[in-house]
Amino acid sequence: MRPILLKIHLYAGLLCASYLILFGVSSLNFNHHFGQHAALKAERQRGLRALPAIADDQLLAEALRDTLGLVGWTLPWETARSETADSLYFQFGVSRPGKEYIIRVQSPKEVVPVADNDTLPPSRKFAPVPALAEPDHRIIVEQTYTGLWSVIGALHGFSGHMPRAGFLLRAWSIYTELCVWVVLFSIISGTYLWTAKTSERLVGFILLGAGAGGGLLLMLYIWLWG
Numbered sequence: 702m703r704p705i706l707l708k709i710h711l712y713a714g715l716l717c718a719s720y721l722i723l724f725g726v727s728s729l730n731f732n733h734h735f736g737q738h739a740a741l742k743a744e745r746q747r748g749l750r751a752l753p754a755i756a757d758d759q760l761l762a763e764a765l766r767d768t769l770g771l772v773g774w775t776l777p778w779e780t781a782r783s784e785t786a787d788s789l790y791f792q793f794g795v796s797r798p799g800k801e802y803i804i805r806v807q808s809p810k811e812v813v814p815v816a817d818n819d820t821l822p823p824s825r826k827f828a829p830v831p832a833l834a835e836p837d838h839r840i841i842v843e844q845t846y847t848g849l850w851s852v853i854g855a856l857h858g859f860s861g862h863m864p865r866a867g868f869l870l871r872a873w874s875i876y877t878e879l880c881v882w883v884v885l886f887s888i889i890s891g892t893y894l895w896t897a898k899t900s901e902r903l904v905g906f907i908l909l910g911a912g913a914g915g916g917l918l919l920m921l922y923i924w925l926w927g
Contacts, residue, residue, distance in 0.1 A: 703897060710890045717880040727857040730850060741846040749838040752808065758782070762793035763864070765804065769842065772865045773797030784810070797863065798855035799847055807839040 729735070753764040762775040772795075779794030788807050795802040861874025895905045 703894060706890045707894060710887055710894065713883045714887060717883045720876060720880040721884075723853060723856060727853045730854060731857075741848075743844045743846075745842050745844070747840050747842075749840060752806070752838055758791075758793075761791070762795075762804075765793070765806065765840075766795050767865065769804065769840065771795050771802055771804075771842075772863065772867070773800070773802070774864060779803065786810075798859065799849075799852040801845045801847055803843040803845075805841045805843075807841070809837060 747769075749768070753761060753768070755761040755764055758780050759775065759777060762780055766773070766775055774796055776794035776796055779792065781792050783790045783792075787810055789810055791806040791808070793804055795804065856873065859870075859873055860877070861871045863870060896902070898905075
């Protein structure tokens with residue numbers, strides 16, 4: 702039984718070695734901030750004949766994200782509307798590991814016909830505003846590459862649940878789940894294999910007591926005194 706457990710213990714650890722390395726490196730970066738974030742930007746434009754007929758800003762942002770083929774979460778704090786004399790603007794943000802987007806939608810205002818304009822009192826008259834050239838709605842997508850370190854940090858706790866995520870991103874959640882079970886199995890199997898080495902039990906008890914006892918005391922201290 703022990704030889705089988707030992708082989709599973711070793712090879713399962715090798716299977717999850719890359720995940721554990723990434724987890725450890727990202728944890729060090731969270732604490733010490735040695736990874737500098739890149740900030741490379743690019744911009745592109747396209748036009749749309751019509752916008753989705755959605756009144757809710759958040760739902761409209763999600764629909765436009767899907768229409769533009771972008772992957773990521775929409776950011777409610779980046780969602781806003783504004784206007785100028787001739788145009789209406791709708792802005793929202795999308796975020797994903799390694800990239801962030803700011804999307805601005807420019808739409809023409811409805812122009813008051815000249816005949817109707819002539820019937821208005823002088824205080825309310827204004828010159829007709831020419832509509833935008835076809836297509837009616839102009840989309841400006843500003844893309845920011847946030848760099849490798851932002852990807853590593855995001856994968857630290859990424860569950861795979863991201864709008865329009867591809868297969869590889871969804872597979873990451875399966876790999877994460879597998880590695881969690883491997884770590885739990887390694888703890889149990891490692892403890893069981895350690896009990897077979899009578900000559901090393903004292904050292905094992907000292908390390909087990911120091912790790913478990915020290916961790917519990919630290920959590921108790923934080924809980925009681927913050």
